[in-house]
Amino acid sequence: xxxxxxxxxxxxxxxxxxxxxxxxxxxxxxxxxxxxxxxxxxxxxxxxxxxxxxxxxxxxxxxxxxxxxxxxxxxxxxxxxxxxxxxxxxxxxxxxxxxxxxxxxxxxxxxxxxxxxxxxxxxxxxxxxxxxxxxxxxxxxxxxxxxxxxxxxxxxxxxxxxxxxxxxxxxxxxxxxxxxxxxxxxxxxxxxxxxxxxxxxxxxxxxxxxxxxxxxxxxxxxxxxxxxxxxxxxxxxxxxxxxxxxxxxxxxxxxxxxxxxxxxxxxxxxxxxxxxxxxxxxx
Ligand code: PAF
Numbered sequence: 001x002x003x004x005x006x007x008x009x010x011x012x013x014x015x016x017x018x019x020x021x022x023x024x025x026x027x028x029x030x031x032x033x034x035x036x037x038x039x040x041x042x043x044x045x046x047x048x049x050x051x052x053x054x055x056x057x058x059x060x061x062x063x064x065x066x067x068x069x070x071x072x073x074x075x076x077x078x079x080x081x082x083x084x085x086x087x088x089x090x091x092x093x094x095x096x097x098x099x100x101x102x103x104x105x106x107x108x109x110x111x112x113x114x115x116x117x118x119x120x121x122x123x124x125x126x127x128x129x130x131x132x133x134x135x136x137x138x139x140x141x142x143x144x145x146x147x148x149x150x151x152x153x154x155x156x157x158x159x160x161x162x163x164x165x166x167x168x169x170x171x172x173x174x175x176x177x178x179x180x181x182x183x184x185x186x187x188x189x190x191x192x193x194x195x196x197x198x199x200x201x202x203x204x205x206x207x208x209x210x211x212x213x214x215x216x217x218x219x220x221x222x223x224x225x226x227x228x229x230x231x232x233x234x235x236x237x238x239x240x241x242x243x244x245x246x247x248x249x250x251x252x253x254x255x256x257x258x259x260x261x262x263x264x265x266x267x268x269x270x271x272x273x274x275x276x277x278x279x280x281x282x283x
Contacts, residue, residue, distance in 0.1 A: 001082055002090070003089070004090075006097060007093075007140050010091050010140060013089055014052070014142060018142075022048075022049035023047075023048040023144040023145070025045065025048035025143060025145045025146070025147060026052050026137070026143030026145070027044055027051065027054075027146070028146070029054065030057045030188075031072075031073060032071070032072040032073070032188040033077070034188065035178045035186055036187070038085050038178075039175055039178045040147040040149055041087055043173060044145060045086065051086075051087045051088050051089075052089045052091060052141060053082055053090050053091070054090070054091040055090060055091070056093045057073065058129060059095060059129075060099070060132055060133060061129030075092075093140075108132050109128065109132045109166075110128050110131070111161050111162045114250070115154075115158055118244070122241055130159075131158060131162050134159055134162070135166070138168060142169075142170075143170055144170065144171065145172075146159075146173070147172075148173070148175065149175055149178075150176055151185050151186075156174045157251060160174075182199075182205075183205030184198070184201050184204070185275070187274070187275070192272040193269065197269045197272070200237065200238075203232070203233070203236050203238075204233070204276045205278075207229045207232060207265075208263055208265065208278040211245070212280050215280055222245040225245060226244060229265075237269070241266040241268065242264065242265065244263065244264050245261055246264055247262075248260040248262040259282045260279070261280040261281075262280070263277060263278050263280070
């Protein structure tokens with residue numbers, strides 16, 4: 001596996017592959033890689049000749065009281081997993097090259113509408129930080145395909161909208177969430193949970209599946225479904241930020257006519273916020 005830290009170095013590898021007619025799948029990450037990331041890389045490998053993964057803990061997408069400084073940085077284990085899966089190149093950008101004049105001076109990408117609610121409302125500036133760094137990375141790497149986990153469903157939709165709105169020449173693929181046997185969505189932040197919380201956390205996915213089942217069976221009182229789910233989370237000791245049945249495209253509250261839905265949930269357990277979702281197709 002090749003390593004690149006500068007834009008010039010990275011572009012040399014990419015240019016070489018492109019000159020040989022090879023397509024490139026790009027998987028941007030913040031490191032601390034796990035089975036979920038590996039499934040994104042495998043997806044990219046199934047679609048393109050070369051796979052390229054970036055690891056960059058992007059300061060621009062963290063709020064002042066968030067875990068930027070404590071975000072787990074595990075490069076040795078990351079490299080091992082990437083080697084084992086046959087990733088062709090790992091790109092390790094430096095903050096000084098991506099943000100040469102600091103975060104305050106960088107031009108910003110603001111994706112409209114989709115960023116106003118849920119994680120956008122809870123974490124002001126978060127999606128601007130994500131969209132800005134992802135656009136920069138796309139412009140540096142110029143991939144054919146880029147794979148995003150549907151675990152961060154709103155992020156996946158925000159990036160897809162940015163690509164459509166700005167006519168970017170890259171295909172965005174949403175990859176299904178990788179789960180523990182309990183149904184818990186695999187996430188870097190799961191390591192903040194103690195064993196009791198890890199057991200409890202599986203309730204989120206159980207509830208999502210229960211609610212999807214009710215909707216598939218004809219339940220259309222979405223508000224009642226949401227209220228029952230929030231109750232069950234509250235009773236189990238979660239602090240629910242939102243549990244919303246949405247139109248899967250716009251992420252606005254779903255109406256009874258919508259055919260493609262997604263239920264988005266974020267619930268806190270101790271100090272950890274857990275995100276999950278389930279898509280529902282009503283045909
Ligand atoms: O999902 C993530 O890990 C990050 O938000 C991303 C897409 C790598 C941008 O920093």
